[in-house]
Amino acid sequence: MLLFARMPYSDTSLRDIAAAAGVDVAYVHRAFGSKAEIFRQALLALAPLDDIAAGDPDGATMINRICDLAFLRDPRKVEDVRPLHLLTQSILCSEARAIIAQFFGTSLALPLSRAFGHADPGRAHFALSLLSGFVTHRAIFGPADLLAIPEADQRQMLQTALMNAMLPGCSDGVFGWRPI
Amino acid sequence: MLLFARMPYSDTSLRDIAAAAGVDVAYVHRAFGSKAEIFRQALLALAPLDDIAAGDPDGATMINRICDLAFLRDPRKVEDVRPLHLLTQSILCSEARAIIAQFFGTSLALPLSRAFGHADPGRAHFALSLLSGFVTHRAIFGPADLLAIPEADQRQMLQTALMNAMLPGCSDGVFGWRPI
DNA sequence: CCCTGTTGTCAACGCTCGATGACAGGGTGA
DNA sequence: TCACCCTGTCATCGAGCGTTGACAACAGGG
Incomplete structure (x- = not known):
């Protein structure tokens, strides 16, 4: 199960899953029905996103919660799988795309938009796209230069980027700087 | 060839390429040597990133140039393929990862860092991760809410986000707002 | 003319994949 | 005891993949 968070849908075979679980391939398939259903x-199971908007949080709290989904609490623990890794690992697999898109839209974009006073949902999708890029990049490439930045600082950079993306006033030209 | 910009490496079979080129599968393989070599x-061929840092541009110009790689000049033209799509489409494929990582690091991150007065390369990787997330998200999911935003505005949001990510003063708490 | 290299095609190989059907143990309730 | 479902294995299927080798057509140079 955790495998889907470590490698893309297409790279995770039923045989891998069966081996990790110590059972036969056929049983994995029979127990769930299909590979897509397992996913x-x-x-x-691993991305319980229902309660992310609990308590009608404000924008900053919401972004803080979403960042929780991106950073491991304890990177040493193999079983500490962050939901966003599950979502981003398989973004590019055609079979899993629809499932993931639904999660992104209903479980993340809508609550995020609501937390910012029903901001433009497109802006929420924009912010989430930045987030998923960060997660993917860090997990896949893990550029040494990026990993050299202390995790707390990475998180602060990410939170600020998302905050700026969601606040129209901030996003449209900061400090007098304007896109060319 | 253009196929690699439209779908991931693993979904692009040699048979697809051969069919698109109107030749036999075996010839495609024989002409290039291997699938990875084709990629x-x-x-x-499609991502000539060498001249992106030509003329020692300043940060804003550099970001502007990089955004050029993300947005189609003419979306109606099938053959208008943006280099960043090629890079991001196959990020998650284990076979293509190393090749792409090299492009990102040497052809984008380093020049970007240089354009900002030899800023922390980790920060450049951070900005590029946001960019690749945007490109991927938009190309793969294409959320209606996001596409509803005029392309010029999308581009402005993206440029501002990258600018903020690269400027330490801006990124670490804008407008008095600080990550929790 | 022959020799050689290029441009292709064809059939096949070995491999991995997801999916299926037959079947065996092992509890559980009637 | 018998029937029944759940758990699990085994062998196998058909399809798609990258790759390979044999071979044909054709050109250019000597």
């Missing part, structure tokens, strides 16, 4: 169940 | 050649 969907893994998303539901 | 590398496609990157070199």
